[in-house]
Amino acid sequence: xxxxxxxxxxxxxxxxxxxxxxxxxxxxxxxxxxxxxxxxxxxxxxxxxxxxxxxxxxxxxxxxxxxxxxxxxxxxxxxxxxxxxxxxxxxxxxxxxxxxxxxxxxxxxxxxxxxxxxxxxxxxxxxxxxxxxxxxxxxxxxxxxxxxxxxxxxxxxxxxxxxxxxxxxxxxxxxxxxxxxxxxxxxxxxxxxxxxxxxxxxxxxxxxxxxxxxxxxxxxxxxxxxxxxxxxxxxxxxxxxxxxxxxxxxxxxxxxxxxxxxxxxxxxxxxxxxxxxxxxxxxxxxxxxxxxxxxxxxxxxxxxxxxxxxxxxxxxxxxxxxxxxxxxxxxxxxxxxxxxxxxxxxxxxxxxxxxxxxxxxxxxxxxxxxxxxxxxxxxxxxxxxxxxxxxxxxxxxxxxxxxxxxxxxxxxxxxxxxxxxxxxxxxxxxxxxxxxxxxxxxxxxxxxxxxxxxxxxxxxxxxxxxxxxxxxxxxxxxxxxxxxxxxxxxxxxxxxxxxxxxxxxxxxxxxxxxxxxxxxxxxxxxxxxxxxx
Amino acid sequence: xxxxxxxxxxxxxxxxxxxxxxxxxxxxxxxxxxxxxxxxxxxxxxxxxxxxxxxxxxxxxxxxxxxxxxxxxxxxxxxxxxxxxxxxxxxxxxxxxxxxxxxxxxxxxxxxxxxxxxxxxxxxxxxxxxxxxxxxxxxxxxxxxxxxxxxxxxxxxxxxxxxxxxxxxxxxxxxxxxxxxxxxxxxxxxxxxxxxxxxxxxxxxxxxxxxxxxxxxxxxxxxxxxxxxxxxxxxxxxxxxxxxxxxxxxxxxxxxxxxx
Ligand SMILES: [Zn+2]
Ligand SMILES: [Zn+2]
Numbered sequence: 001x002x003x004x005x006x007x008x009x010x011x012x013x014x015x016x017x018x019x020x021x022x023x024x025x026x027x028x029x030x031x032x033x034x035x036x037x038x039x040x041x042x043x044x045x046x047x048x049x050x051x052x053x054x055x056x057x058x059x060x061x062x063x064x065x066x067x068x069x070x071x072x073x074x075x076x077x078x079x080x081x082x083x084x085x086x087x088x089x090x091x092x093x094x095x096x097x098x099x100x101x102x103x104x105x106x107x108x109x110x111x112x113x114x115x116x117x118x119x120x121x122x123x124x125x126x127x128x129x130x131x132x133x134x135x136x137x138x139x140x141x142x143x144x145x146x147x148x149x150x151x152x153x154x155x156x157x158x159x160x161x162x163x164x165x166x167x168x169x170x171x172x173x174x175x176x177x178x179x180x181x182x183x184x185x186x187x188x189x190x191x192x193x194x195x196x197x198x199x200x201x202x203x204x205x206x207x208x209x210x211x212x213x214x215x216x217x218x219x220x221x222x223x224x225x226x227x228x229x230x231x232x233x234x235x236x237x238x239x240x241x242x243x244x245x246x247x248x249x250x251x252x253x254x255x256x257x258x259x260x261x262x263x264x265x266x267x268x269x270x271x272x273x274x275x276x277x278x279x280x281x282x283x284x285x286x287x288x289x290x291x292x293x294x295x296x297x298x299x300x301x302x303x304x305x306x307x308x309x310x311x312x313x314x315x316x317x318x319x320x321x322x323x324x325x326x327x328x329x330x331x332x333x334x335x336x337x338x339x340x341x342x343x344x345x346x347x348x349x350x351x352x353x354x355x356x357x358x359x360x361x362x363x364x365x366x367x368x369x370x371x372x373x374x375x376x377x378x379x380x381x382x383x384x385x386x387x388x389x390x391x392x393x394x395x396x397x398x399x400x401x402x403x404x405x406x407x408x409x410x411x412x413x414x415x416x417x418x419x420x421x422x423x424x425x426x427x428x429x430x431x432x433x434x435x436x437x438x439x440x441x442x443x444x445x446x447x448x449x450x451x452x453x454x455x456x457x458x459x460x461x462x463x464x465x466x467x468x469x470x471x472x473x474x475x476x477x478x479x480x481x482x483x484x485x486x487x488x489x490x491x492x493x494x495x496x497x498x499x500x501x502x503x504x505x506x507x508x509x510x511x512x513x514x515x516x517x518x519x520x521x522x523x524x525x526x527x528x529x530x531x532x533x
Numbered sequence: 534x535x536x537x538x539x540x541x542x543x544x545x546x547x548x549x550x551x552x553x554x555x556x557x558x559x560x561x562x563x564x565x566x567x568x569x570x571x572x573x574x575x576x577x578x579x580x581x582x583x584x585x586x587x588x589x590x591x592x593x594x595x596x597x598x599x600x601x602x603x604x605x606x607x608x609x610x611x612x613x614x615x616x617x618x619x620x621x622x623x624x625x626x627x628x629x630x631x632x633x634x635x636x637x638x639x640x641x642x643x644x645x646x647x648x649x650x651x652x653x654x655x656x657x658x659x660x661x662x663x664x665x666x667x668x669x670x671x672x673x674x675x676x677x678x679x680x681x682x683x684x685x686x687x688x689x690x691x692x693x694x695x696x697x698x699x700x701x702x703x704x705x706x707x708x709x710x711x712x713x714x715x716x717x718x719x720x721x722x723x724x725x726x727x728x729x730x731x732x733x734x735x736x737x738x739x740x741x742x743x744x745x746x747x748x749x750x751x752x753x754x755x756x757x758x759x760x761x762x763x764x765x766x767x768x769x770x771x772x773x774x775x776x777x778x779x780x781x782x783x784x785x786x787x788x789x790x791x792x793x
Contacts (some may be wrong), residue, residue, distance in 0.1 A: 001665065012575040097783055118733070118736060120729075120733060132792075145756050147540070156762075164771060164772060164773045165769050165770060165771055165772065166769075166770035166771075166772050167767060167768070167769055167770070168767070168769075168770065169678060169764065169766075169767050169768075170764075170765040170766050170767070170768065171764055171765055172762075172763045172765055173760045173761070173762050173763075174760065174761045174763070175757045175758050175759070175760040175761070176757060177756075178754070178755075178756045178757070179753075179754060179755045179756070179757075180752075180753065180754045181748060181751045181752075181753045181754075182751055182752040182753070183750060183751035183752055184747060184748070184751055185747075196739055196740050198739070198741060198742050199739030199740055199741070199742060200742075201742045201746070201747055201750075202537040202742065202746055202747045202749070202750030203750060204750050205750055205751050205752055206752060225741070237581050238747065238748065241744070242744070242745075242748055243755075246755055246757075247757065247760075250757065250760055252759065252760040252762065253760055256762075292625070303739040304739070304740070308733055313729060313733075314726075316729055317722070317725040317726045318722070318731060319725075320725035320728065321721040321722045321724070322716070322721075322726035324721035324724050324725055324728075325718055325721035327721075328717040328720060328721055329654045329713065329714070329717050330718070333709075333713045334713070334716050334717075334720075336712065336715075336716070339716040339719065339720060343720070343723060344722055346723045346724070346727060348721075349727055350727070352584045352726075353730065390656065417661070491712075491715060494716070494719055495719065498719050498722060498723055498737040501723050501726065502722075505726045505727075505730065507732060509730075512730075512733065
């Protein structure tokens with residue numbers, strides 16, 4: 001706690017002036033002013049640690065640091081309203097800090113702007129009382145420096161064609177390299193998901209300042225609890241690939257095709273330090289799950305996991321259906337069988353979405369989207385860190401699948417007037433379903449910096465995901481196969497398929513809400529018992 | 534060709550003549566209206582459309598008229614139904630039908646069937662909703678197919694055929710439209726649910742910040758010496774030319790034709 005030299009009231013760091021400010025008498029102080037005073041006495045201690053109040057949430061075990069000793073009344077990790085336990089403790093002293101630049105009012109506007117794009121978010125998330133709980137927290141980050149010094153040898157080639165021969169000339173290219181990248185940062189907090197942390201990145205390292213506890217006055221800070229070695233392979237990948245790109249742009253090298261030389265380009269020295277970066281944090285709690293919205297306190301970049309309110313969603317769909325309905329009436333007038341065919345196709349889309357979501361959930365359960373959680377799935381080395389030279393998507397296969405799908409859809413729709421229309425539609429529905437199934441198998445989800453792994457789903461997983469749309473598609477297929485002459489059967493079947501799709505969309509939203517939230521955190525931080533899971 | 538032209542010209546002349554007749558008629562309009570009420574046999578309270586029978590040539594027995602009116606009632610859901618018989622008239626039957634319908638009900642939806650005993654022909658005029666379902670082509674075709682039965686004197690059945698055809702046409706069209714709306718509504722609803730999901734997914738999920746964006750925020754330094762290139766070896770690979778390769782080569786350098 002820092003006291004005003006003028007009136008002894010508490011000082012707090014003021015974002016607008018970037019100085020310590022006394023609310024009582026308006027005195028402004030440079031944050032480093034206090035450091036110099038104390039430096040003289042306790043140089044030794046300041047190198048390693050600093051003293052701070054630690055608030056612990058009795059519900060989730062989440063810890064927040066502050067230099068304030070007044071009670072905190074809610075927890076930003078689990079969203080619980082409770083008086084947090086407090087104690088004084090020594091914490092590892094960060095090397096640098098990027099002070100908050102965006103005020104709460106700035107962030108309130110940024111947040112509301114983000115929420116405008118989410119019309120189906122729960123009303124609670126847009127209420128002012130809720131937004132008032134937005135909290136400024138310094139999040140600990142591991143900041144890395146990747147360095148490459150010395151001579152590198154690259155293999156290169158040139159291909160020429162002479163008559164019936166491919167003539168390849170092989171070369172070695174050598175160059176002396178000096179490169180240094182400082183400020184690649186990854187969050188060191190378990191409570192902060194990698195996806196959100198990445199979404200509000202980057203922080204401008206140029207504006208980082210040496211850490212002094214005075215910056216924390218009036219703010220909270222999160223505890224660092226992530227192994228710093230976790231991100232070293234990411235840093236190596238990012239810097240290595242960047243250096244490779246830089247070298248490839250060299251006017252000499254552009255004349256050659258460079259071989260797979262990324263290994264050669266990896267940095268030979270990686271250093272790290274702990275720093276504090278500013279983040280505005282808002283927690284939305286719904287029963288036993290939480291979603292976070294975060295805003296970069298330096299740049300104002302916002303991201304959030306926004307759940308969907310089912311009632312609003314269906315109302316919105318109904319409203320959207322009106323212009324679509326008018327548009328359809330202007331454009332097409334379809335036969336009963338064509339309509340049934342189309343509902344079958346759309347049921348297929350639902351099934352596809354469901355399978356992909358199931359994969360995303362599986363990836364999330366396995367914590368593959370969060371390295372910092374420490375439960376990062378142990379993938380094969382190859383899968384984990386293959387340097388990306390663009391996504392490894394098999395384009396020919398993807399295009400072939402798309403073409404087959406378009407062809408089957410076209411065949412189904414444009415055969416509507418022919419004698420054998422129903423049989424054609426049945427056939428194309430079957431083809432289309434097969435393509436959808438194969439396609440969903442190929443979709444890769446999860447992962448962030450790592451190459452996205454293929455998530456294996458069990459037959460049971462797939463079956464539970466697609467059961468409703470599959471029944472819908474089955475009904476459509478059976479009616480098309482029987483092709484009754486009385487068109488009423490088609491309508492009854494189409495209504496049934498639509499109801500099944502509606503039911504499945506509810507499941508899709510449930511899954512979306514699982515994906516945009518996480519279970520209440522259960523922290524077991526330093527000093528606690530062993531992780532019992 | 535010439536026949537068609539004359540026919541059309543006569544048609545126009547007829548219409549002009551008709552206009553004059555109608556204009557003259559206007560003067561007697563009041564008397565006409567009073568008399569009109571006697572011919573309205575039924576009025577549909579919900580739609581306001583009427584059954585109007587004017588058997589000027591007295592071709593219908595009382596029973597015939599009753600039956601015909603009963604049938605015409607059903608059409609009043611969609612428009613006015615008018616039966617008219619005439620001993621002789623100077624106009625074409627279809628022109629006569631049109632003129633009288635317009636005079637009676639203007640541009641309201643409806644149908645008028647006229648039996649012209651002199652010409653031994655039926656004429657039909659339909660407009661509005663009934664006209665859309667039972668158009669000029671259908672009514673011309675039907676009228677000419679009924680010529681023989683009119684010649685034979687079966688007047689009431691002929692009229693019945695026309696009214697029932699018109700009814701089934703308008704009902705069919707009604708069903709087709711309901712069907713179209715129902716189909717489109719279902720598809721629109723499903724599409725809306727799915728489009729919404731895509732929109733939600735695109736807008737409410739955190740975006741991925743690329744590595745180059747991360748690097749831009751760092752303090753960086755990069756320098757390399759002029760690369761030294763050392764030739765190692767040549768690898769020769771026999772690969773006969775195929776059409777595709779020739780094309781590929783041509784695409785690379787269309788002016789370099791020496792190799793081929
Ligand atoms: Zn003061
Ligand atoms: Zn908590």
